[in-house]
Amino acid sequence: MPAATRWGYAPHDGPALWGTLDPAYSACALGREQSPIDLTGGCEADLSPVEFDYRRTRVAIENTGRTIQVNPDPGSGIVLDGVRYELQQFHFHHGSEHTVGGVRLALEAHLVHRNDRGSLAVVGVLFEAGAANRALAPLWAQLPREPAASRVTRGDLDLAALLPAGRTTWRYRGSLTTPPCHEGVAWIVLTEPLTLSAAQIDAFAALYPNNCRPVQPLGDRVLRRG
16 A cells, blocks of 8 residues: 655645645545634534543553544444444644634644444544643653654543533534545534643643644535534
8 A cells, every 4th residue: 555645734735735735635625524614603403412432441642743642442432313433533733723713722632433334523622721631631741752652551541531511512514634634524523612731732732833724614514503
């Protein structure tokens, strides 16, 4: 299998050029349902609750060269509209990829899930500057500094503690926010942000000061909130 085309966030390989780097990335430029978007308003809707089945688990932390990715043991997932999606991994963007009323927050976590048909559902959790985040502290204490480095954390991580208490969400149909920018992704962004301390934000920014894609047009899509 040929190696994937290199992409990143620098001027020579960043989001404005993704669609030109490889024909497989054409959706990054031509897609009509791209992510992230600005989360402004949203139609109030009676949405079925997302059922979170997040457990304590061992995790491995990986520096991918573009972000910090956390790979849990199998067993956690969500149920969305009656369909179960298994949690595959979660990773972080600085600053947030989704904006809220045009405002970019400090950080965003993407929890990536897949169902047995291969469809994806991504839960977005927003973080703003404030008190230190105790749930993320064990991960932040072991951030791999070098690309391709990976560490298995000591003890178990409580995945449920990564979520805010409120379960109101924005939902829309979108895409992966990185190449190949495939569409058909069910996006669920929790409206209640969590906090990170300035030191925690700085620790991630020291590794990845800017690994967020600019917001994309909503177009004909409907943003729902409920």
